[in-house]
Amino acid sequence: MKIIVLIKQVPEMERVKFDTERGVINRKSAGVEINPFDLNALEAALQIKEELGAEVIALSMGPTRAEGVIKEAIARGADDGVLLTDRKFSGADTRATSYLLASAIEEIGNVDLVIAGEMTVDGDTAQVGPQTAEYLGLAHVAYVTKLKKIREDYLTVVSSVWDANYLKKLKYPGLITVTKDLNTPRLPLLKRKLEVREAEVEKWGIADFKTDLDHQDVGLKGSCTRVRKIEVPSLIEREGKIWTGDELTEAITEVAQICQEKDRMGE
């Protein structure tokens, strides 16, 4: 069994600063890390591997320095990884990204299952998983919160859609996107981490694809959307009445009143 886990290097969101006045994102002080949701995807793959035995390959697209996330995935238990890196890949929207990932998955070949995180914390689109599935012509299940049955030829999973939980059966080959609720990702072994730091990460540029990859299909050229402008929203203000601690009794009485007014409105 061969499982591909899609991962992405993202800025550490806690340390990214957003300038409301100038509408600028300042990533200077932020480091980079593996997209948190992707750790849940990797953990799912490793659990399937433990159950059935499988080869787990981490796949990412990004600049050369994004090899760190591939190493991170291997340290946590992935068997191998590929970083898709080429200047022609840059500026990709979800369409170009998904198209490239799908091409790489086809290139790797004989893949039974693709697992992606629900979304990335910098893009927030949640599109790359399902789009990749479509370009691969595979069925997919999104928002997976539980793996129920892990079998040689199919999975049953719980998917959170329609404000409900549905049990779905996915025959391989297929793709799932997973939520944070699915599992708690394991930490890497120090030993493995130290080994991987020395290792070379396999990198593919556009020329490394055996099947022809059209320049028009990747990066900015392969993107169907363009960002025109970015703004950083500011807080909305309301005229407010504030009570301090020593006016608590008065505050409680008035607030209780307000609560009940609402109550009556509702009836």
Place this chain on the structure above:
Amino acid sequence: MKQEIIKRLEEIVGQNWVDTDPERVISYSKEQTNNAYGLVTPQPVKGSVIVKPAGAKEIAEVLKYANQELIKVIPKGAGTGLSANAIPTEPSIILSVERLNKMLEVDEENLMVSCEAAVTLGDLIEELKKNDKLYFPLHPGDEGAQVGGMVAMNAGGVRAVKHGIMRDQVKGLEAVLPTGEIVSFGGKFGKLLKNNAGYDLMQLLIGSEGTLGIITKVVLKLYPEPKATGTLIIPYQKRRNAFQTVPKILQEGIIPMAIEYMEKEEIEDAVQGIGKEWPSKEGSSYLMVILAEDKEDTLYDKAEVIGEICEEVGAGEILIAETNAEQQSILEIRSHVLPAIAGKIVDSPDVTVPRSKLAEYLDQLDQLAEEYNTKIPVIAHAGDGNLHPIILKEEGEVPAYYDQLKEKIYQVAVDLGGTVTGEHGVGMLRLKFLPLQLGQAEQRIMWKIKEAFDPNEILNPGKAVVKVSN
């Protein structure tokens, strides 16, 4: 509390800031010690009054008045202390500094931060998140703790191995003495790195537990934020081996931010309470080592050496957390241990021994446990030699041997060159054990200092220092 006292206090701070509501007075009279060690912590008396002055001047007025009328004053911070230190034992003025909550200045050139006493550890962390380069490394635990209280109690906590404890961070301080004078130390701005002018009364006030003065303003050292951090989790089958590792790591010239020790059962209680998972599945005792370095390469070089040391002493597979969220999650589990086990423990003494004696101390604890036919779990800031052995309840009650066992836990530590309190302070909980460590002469001079600051014994009476009558 007499009506005329209330009236005078209202004149000083304004009507809004004096509170006699019995329920709130009791809630202000309690602290974390009442929750954590409820069975052995004194209950507060009724009849106190809460006063919330606006600043040092009003505090000075309150203290002058109290000193003249001989009314006891309890300085009140966030109530996160663990030594029964801010609990009134007779009707008192509970002087809460909560309105002194302004962050004054982050000084990037001097690497210092000035703030008022009631700024919380959480506020400080938040404020410094805005700064690209600087941070405050200490993390004594509860982020609700106020800076003034942390200084008054000389707090320590988890991340003290590399940068030391609160005492090592304070560079300037303003306080109000029990007689109503406002004093400040550390030069005009409190930013001196060398300052040899007279007795170092600032250091005397640090850790004085609110018995010598009320701290109103503090200047703390900041540090360049390390670029690479990582948290190692090292599992052991035997706890002795865990403690053996500690001096070996330090001998190699590796100074982590923190070396913490925890045991499986307590961790399980903690993770359950906050819905997390402990990353390591093997072992029953764990060291948690936080490394903070300038470069990732340095971090891994050191981690590798630690790995080798641990292998020698028979540790299990070491895990490493590097993402912020994962490191934070581990620290959260650590911080939640004490609250999580509060229901099943009677007390948790706060001993410190020289690091070289850690393993030996653990052996002695094992012997004590056998002697009393009980278990003595341990949580520890192992890197500092600071241990919290846990005295468990027996069938929900204080065991008959409690006093004996506690005294022995302390005595054994003192015999090994240790102390009866490493970080939590003396308060009321450890007052009677102080003579195990301090001789007559030491106690006498301490009391004379107390008399010099507070001739009428109005400030936080019955805590921290043993009264010696000549």
Place this chain on the structure above:
Amino acid sequence: MTEKEYNGILVFAEQRNGEIHHVSYELLNKAEELAAELNCPIFAALLGPTGIEAEELIYRGAHEVYYLEDEAFGQPDELFYKENLVDLIEELKPEIILLGATNFGRSLAPRVAAALDTGLTADCTDLRVDEAGKLLQIRPAFSENILAQIETVTYPQMATVRYKEFVERDRDATLEGEIIKKSPTKAQEQSIEVLELLEQQKVNIAEAEVVVAGGKGIKKAADFELLQKLATKLGGVIGASRDIIDAGYLSKEYQIGYSGYRVAPKLYIACGISGAPQHVAGIKEADKIIAINTDPSAPIFEIADYGIIGDLYQVIPKLIEEVQEDETRDN
């Protein structure tokens, strides 16, 4: 294909168990606004089991409703939906396609976009048309810290749009339009099976009238019982900020904010919530906001109608008491 070949706005009318989801009416409202500028028709695509009152979509502004009837649409099978929706789109050739950014919409839309090999903008909070008649799509990114304006360079221009971001189109039963009933053009695939509905989610925060939400100020998971008590008394539900979900105190269905649910209750009580922009974005539609926080400088007070600077552990029990007394008096 060129843009000339494309005309009209297609709204995907999501339905669940035969009930049209309210996000569809919100989309129709926006569609009407855009259509007025583009001078184009509004189509609605309703894929569902038989017996749905499709004319509702007419009353909410759709000119033509394409109702694909099949029992299998009663299951959330994105692949089956995609195949049939793509066929319909290829027949209608709309210039704009809007779907609700519900979990289902966000799972279905990317498949449709990829099948049509066109661009898709996720989770929009606003839509406009520029001078050239292009759709401007406004959406948050970077964990909801920024707003990006996005245009699509291919056709059709596709977007998923947040629920509760726009108001619903008023119902007007005098409106007329055409309902075109069809059968699916494609059959269900075998690679995927919806086996069963396990359970409906317990809470439906997005539609609650009263929400009592907790944030960082809540010390442990069990303390949400306190909030639940107040919520029950007020006939509402509990919710939480992202910190709480990350800490594992409550599951994601309780999360309010940019990355959780947007709520629009009559009354929102924020307990120990500092009011980070990400959270505030999820509650701005609330009629009344009451904030309880010990920190007088917490940004939540800036957007609250009423604020109590105090410890929620003191305030809420008293509030519960007070509310109860009032109820007995009223009865």
